[in-house]
Amino acid sequence: MDRIENRPFEELQIGDSASIARTLTYKDIDLLSDVSRDINPAHVDREFAKSDMLQQVVAHGIWGGALISTILGTELPGPGTTYLGQSLRFRKPVELGDMITVTVKLAQKYSDNHRVTFDCIATNQRGEVVIDGLAEVVAPALKISRERVSLPDTGPHEKGRHYQQLIQQTRRLQPIRTAVVHPVDTVSLLGAIEAANANLIVPLLVGPEAKIRAAAAQAKLDLAGYELVPTEHSHAAAAYAAALARDHKVDALMKGGLHTDEFMGAIVAEENLRTSRRMSHVFVIDAPGYPRPLFVTDAAINIYPTLTDKRDIIENAIELAHALGNPEPRVAILSAVETVTEKIKSTLDAAALCKMAERRQITGGILDGPLAFDNAVSEEAAKTKGIVSPVAGRADIFVVPDLEAGNMLAKQLEYLAEAQVAGIVLGARVPVILTSRADKTLARLGSCAIALLLARHKMRVGP
Numbered sequence: 001m002d003r004i005e006n007r008p009f010e011e012l013q014i015g016d017s018a019s020i021a022r023t024l025t026y027k028d029i030d031l032l033s034d035v036s037r038d039i040n041p042a043h044v045d046r047e048f049a050k051s052d053m054l055q056q057v058v059a060h061g062i063w064g065g066a067l068i069s070t071i072l073g074t075e076l077p078g079p080g081t082t083y084l085g086q087s088l089r090f091r092k093p094v095e096l097g098d099m100i101t102v103t104v105k106l107a108q109k110y111s112d113n114h115r116v117t118f119d120c121i122a123t124n125q126r127g128e129v130v131i132d133g134l135a136e137v138v139a140p141a142l143k144i145s146r147e148r149v150s151l152p153d154t155g156p157h158e159k160g161r162h163y164q165q166l167i168q169q170t171r172r173l174q175p176i177r178t179a180v181v182h183p184v185d186t187v188s189l190l191g192a193i194e195a196a197n198a199n200l201i202v203p204l205l206v207g208p209e210a211k212i213r214a215a216a217a218q219a220k221l222d223l224a225g226y227e228l229v230p231t232e233h234s235h236a237a238a239a240y241a242a243a244l245a246r247d248h249k250v251d252a253l254m255k256g257g258l259h260t261d262e263f264m265g266a267i268v269a270e271e272n273l274r275t276s277r278r279m280s281h282v283f284v285i286d287a288p289g290y291p292r293p294l295f296v297t298d299a300a301i302n303i304y305p306t307l308t309d310k311r312d313i314i315e316n317a318i319e320l321a322h323a324l325g326n327p328e329p330r331v332a333i334l335s336a337v338e339t340v341t342e343k344i345k346s347t348l349d350a351a352a353l354c355k356m357a358e359r360r361q362i363t364g365g366i367l368d369g370p371l372a373f374d375n376a377v378s379e380e381a382a383k384t385k386g387i388v389s390p391v392a393g394r395a396d397i398f399v400v401p402d403l404e405a406g407n408m409l410a411k412q413l414e415y416l417a418e419a420q421v422a423g424i425v426l427g428a429r430v431p432v433i434l435t436s437r438a439d440k441t442l443a444r445l446g447s448c449a450i451a452l453l454l455a456r457h458k459m460r461v462g463p
Contacts, residue, residue: 004148006078009114009139017105018076022067024059024098026161032060059094064131067102068120072137076104077116080140088120088133099125104135114139160420162286162293163446166324169453170200176251176455177202178433178448179241181263182234183256184211186219191435191444192254193221200448204229204250207237215257234258238266245430246272252451254433264301267428278302278312279427281434282320283410284450286443287419290377294413295321295329295397299406300423300434307349310399311362314353316426317397318364323457324450332376332395333369334405338387340370346401353399365397366390373398373409422446424454431455 007016022028065088072081094100104118116139122131178201183189189212192203205212205223209230216223231237238258244250245267255263267273281300284293297317302309314331321329333350340347350369357367368391374381379393400406413419420443425432431451435444 002148003145004074004079005145006080006140006143007076008080008143009077009109009111009116009141012077012106012109012116012139014106014109016076017103018071019101019103020067020071020075021099021101024063024094024096024100026096028063029059029096032063032066036060036062058096059098061088061090061131064088064090064094064100064102064122067100067122068104068131068135071102071104072118072135076106076118077137077139079144079146080142082138084115084136084138086120086133086135088131090131092124092128092130094124094130098130100130102131107134114141160286160442160446161288163420163422163442163449166293166446166449166453167198167200169325170449173452173456175199175202176431176452177204177249178252178254178451179204179206179244179250180254181241181256182207182237182258184208184215184234185257186215188256188435189215189221190219191441192256193226194441195445195448196226198445198448200445200452201252201254203227203254204244206241206244207231207256208233234262235266238263239269242266242270242273245428246270250430251455252431252433254448254451255435260300260434263434264425264432267425267432273429275427275429277316277427278309279425279432280305280309280313280316281423281425282317283406284320284324284422284424284446285410285413285419286422286446287413287417289417292396293324294395294419296406296410297397297399299400299403299410301403301425303403305402307352310349310353311356312427314362314365314367314397314399317399318362319457320424320426320450320454321396322364323454325453326396329365329396330391330394331365331367331369331397331399332371332391333367333399334373334376335370335401336372338370338372338375338385344370346370349401368392369399371395420446422450424450426454 100122102122104120107119108117116137118135120133120135124130180192180203183205195201196203205228231240241253245253280298283296283299295317298313333353335346340351347370354367356362368389375387375392376395382392414421422443423434425434431454433447433451
């Protein structure tokens with residue numbers, strides 16, 4: 001397989017055939033859309049596709065045609081082939097996840113000009129014909145054997161794929177009753193209703209009724225069928241929702257159109273909502289260029305955490321990873337450098353936290369630090385610096401030195417790396433969904449899916 005060889009015209013026989021099989025992924029659609037600039041919503045707009053007959057995006061027709069070209073140019077006849085034309089019929093749409101087998105079969109040879117025609121057919125995993133037709137080429141006259149060229153790694157570009165997987169994990173779970181606090185703006189109200197439509201939450205809308213209904217009217221939402229608890233203002237809404245959680249009348253809390261300090265202040269004030277651990281926040285980040293979700297903590301609540309605070313922050317994040325299906329997450333304790341120095345306090349904290357893990361003061365995950373961010377995400381960077389570590393290059397949880405560093409890291413990934421960012425508060429008796437007005441729909445749904453998985457995990461293993 002290290003070389004690629006052709007079949008010259010003289011070697012070709014009527015009936016010769018070759019096949020390849022490919023599975024359609026979001027990456028295929030994204031890359032082809034980017035090259036062709038084809039922004040047909042049937043291919044690239046997942047929200048539009050939900051309302052379409054097929055309920056999901058489908059492949060560009062030319063994707064299947066390109067697979068035919070792949071066989072002709074690389075296998076039969078192979079290198080040196082000149083493509084003259086093709087006549088194809090698209091029988092059925094190719095949907096995400098379909099495995100397509102493309103076969104070409106030599107039909108005719110014309111010795112005067114080395115012209116060759118092939119019958120072409122593409123079938124899906126159910127044996128259904130999705131494409132058929134005819135391709136015409138000029139076959140090579142001479143034998144060619146070349147070293148196979150390696151294509152550059154374009155990386156996984158399936159935006160939101162990790163959130164989609166999390167949402168898929170919830171399909172057999174009952175939605176959680178969730179108090180949505182002060183949803184008086186269209187963004188937060190729409191996010192709650194979308195999560196309800198996705199069967200992730202059963203929303204209880206808590207806040208000034210007139211403002212909630214005005215936001216619904218602006219967003220053209222019908223609130224019939226949703227429970228609404230009127231309160232005088234946002235402070236009262238936060239206090240009432242926290243009391244509902246205290247009394248086990250809701251399974252989760254969700255921030256609406258009020259400030260985070262006001263929302264969290266009401267939760268912290270309810271002693272019965274606290275646990276033995278300090279509350280902390282985790283950004284679960286879906287970055288297209290990273291093979292797994294990034295858990296960045298804490299970037300929203302603890303401004304300058306102490307060593308004891310960081311222990312709780314790590315244990316909260318490990319519990320979340322367990323709830324999402326990762327039984328032994330790798331925890332990278334970040335700093336500016338990967339060596340311990342008294343000049344940088346976060347390196348001393350990292351060394352102490354790793355020793356605490358060795359002495360079983362922190363359990364459930366694999367810790368290492370200090371690690372610079374490049375060493376935490378790149379095995380190549382770690383190898384270059386001579387770092388031997390079970391965490392380096394494969395981290396799941398990223399423990400930042402302080403809130404400023406974490407918040408900047410999360411926002412850089414969101415705005416420069418096209419990452420989706422979902423947020424949740426841990427360490428309370430119930431999951432606390434901490435959304436932002438800038439969050440996109442999938443990120444809001446991701447936050448709710450995370451809360452649902454965490455709530456059901458707590459019911460199984462206890463608080």
